[in-house]
Amino acid sequence: MAGYLVEDNRKVTTLRLREMKTKGERIAMLTAYDYTMAKILDEAGLDAVLIGDSAANVMAGYSTTVPMKIEQMIYHAGSVVRAVKRALVVCDMPFGTYQVNATEGVKNAIRIMQESGCDALKLEGGIEIIEVVKRIIDAGIPVMGHLGLTPQSINKFGTFGVRAKDEAEAQKLISDAKALEEAGCFSIVLEKIPAKLGGIVSKELSIPIIGIGAGNEVDGQVLVVQDMLGMNKGFNPKFLRKYEDLYSRIIDGVGNYVSDVKQAAFPSVDEQY
Numbered sequence: 001m002a003g004y005l006v007e008d009n010r011k012v013t014t015l016r017l018r019e020m021k022t023k024g025e026r027i028a029m030l031t032a033y034d035y036t037m038a039k040i041l042d043e044a045g046l047d048a049v050l051i052g053d054s055a056a057n058v059m060a061g062y063s064t065t066v067p068m069k070i071e072q073m074i075y076h077a078g079s080v081v082r083a084v085k086r087a088l089v090v091c092d093m094p095f096g097t098y099q100v101n102a103t104e105g106v107k108n109a110i111r112i113m114q115e116s117g118c119d120a121l122k123l124e125g126g127i128e129i130i131e132v133v134k135r136i137i138d139a140g141i142p143v144m145g146h147l148g149l150t151p152q153s154i155n156k157f158g159t160f161g162v163r164a165k166d167e168a169e170a171q172k173l174i175s176d177a178k179a180l181e182e183a184g185c186f187s188i189v190l191e192k193i194p195a196k197l198g199g200i201v202s203k204e205l206s207i208p209i210i211g212i213g214a215g216n217e218v219d220g221q222v223l224v225v226q227d228m229l230g231m232n233k234g235f236n237p238k239f240l241r242k243y244e245d246l247y248s249r250i251i252d253g254v255g256n257y258v259s260d261v262k263q264a265a266f267p268s269v270d271e272q273y
Contacts, residue, residue, distance in 0.1 A: 012047050012088040014120060014142045014186040020047070020219070021208040027220025029210055030228065033059050033076045037225060038083035046087045048210075050122065050222060051077040053092040053152070058226045065151045068094040070108060077116035090144055091118040095152040098123055098132050105132035109141050122189065124150035126176025130183055137184040145180035147173050148214065149192035162213075164193045177201050177209075189222060190214040192239065213239030 010016075020027055029048040032038035033055045041049055053065040055076050060067075070093075077091040091112055098105030109121055120142035123129060137143050148163045164170040174197075177188055187208045190198050195215025202209040202218045211218035223240065226232050230242040231250070260266035 009086055011086060014088065017047065017088065017187055017208045018206075021206075027208055027210060029220060029222035030225045031222070032080050032083075032225060035079045035083045038080040041225065042084045042087050047220070048088040048090060048222075049080060049084055051080050051089070051091040051116075051118065052224065053094045054224050058224060058232065064155070066095045066155070068092075070094055070097050070112065074112055074115045077112065077118045081117040088120065089118045090120045090122050091116060092122050098129065098136075099125075102132040102135040105129075106135045106139050109136045110139060113141055120144055120186070122146055124152050126172070127179055130179055133180065133183045133185065143183075143185050144210075145177070145185045145188040146191065147176050147180075147188060147193075148190045151191075160192070162192050162194065164197055170194075170197050173197065174201060174204065177205055181205050181207050190218060213237065 027047045031050045031052040053068040056062040056065045056068040073094050097108040122144040124146040164173045189210045192213040198211050198214035199217030208219040210220045210222050212222050228243050230245040233247045
């Protein structure tokens with residue numbers, strides 16, 4: 001069965017994402033961290049699913065992504081892979097697994113790929129990590145880059161504010177993006193940067209640029225699924241559009257269940273053996 005507005009059931013690959021950019025077809029991507037949600041998202045017609053280290057926030061309740069361990073990412077990624085049939089599955093390499101040196105980065109990248117079965121990995125950073133990016137790609141592993149607001153570096157930034165607003169940082173971001181493309185990255189995520197800059201990067205690079213708070217002139221969009229479904233009531237950044245209010249709907253559903261149990265209205269005669 002084809003997904004919503006999707007007639008092509010072929011497995012999405014890194015090559016197909018590039019073809020989509022060439023054709024001007026926008027790329028739809030969301031995060032997923034478990035089997036049930038990933039299965040629903042895949043059937044809805046997503047082009048790519050990201051197992052983000054944002055699992056630290058939405059699944060474990062941490063204030064940053066820094067505490068996420070490689071074993072936890074492999075667990076979440078494996079759960080998603082077992083559910084997804086069509087979408088490209090990309091997994092974040094968590095903080096500390098590729099920053100020490102290239103050899104350790106390649107070793108950890110291979111482990112994630114082997115133990116989770118995902119299609120590609122995502123790494124945060126530009127020129128500073130270019131050697132490990134090249135080595136991982138040379139090992140046969142597709143890499144998606146990530147520039148702009150890079151949450152793993154939040155303790156260095158000290159803020160979740162918009163990045164690359166000044167000319168020097170904007171020029172570095174463009175240089176980093178070009179370096180990642182030259183190194184062999186198949187795509188780059190741009191997070192929380194001026195829309196004009198996102199458009200410039202998309203035009204100057206041949207690989208797909210996926211935005212999250214990077215405007216509408218990039219090649220695709222990604223959001224955290226719990227955010228866009230309105231499950232996180234207190235999170236309302238400017239770039240987020242909430243397509244549902246599941247927080248309220250779940251509260252109502254569970255509340256009705258509690259009421260029925262308390263009043264002995266559930267289970268009914270028809271719901272008993």
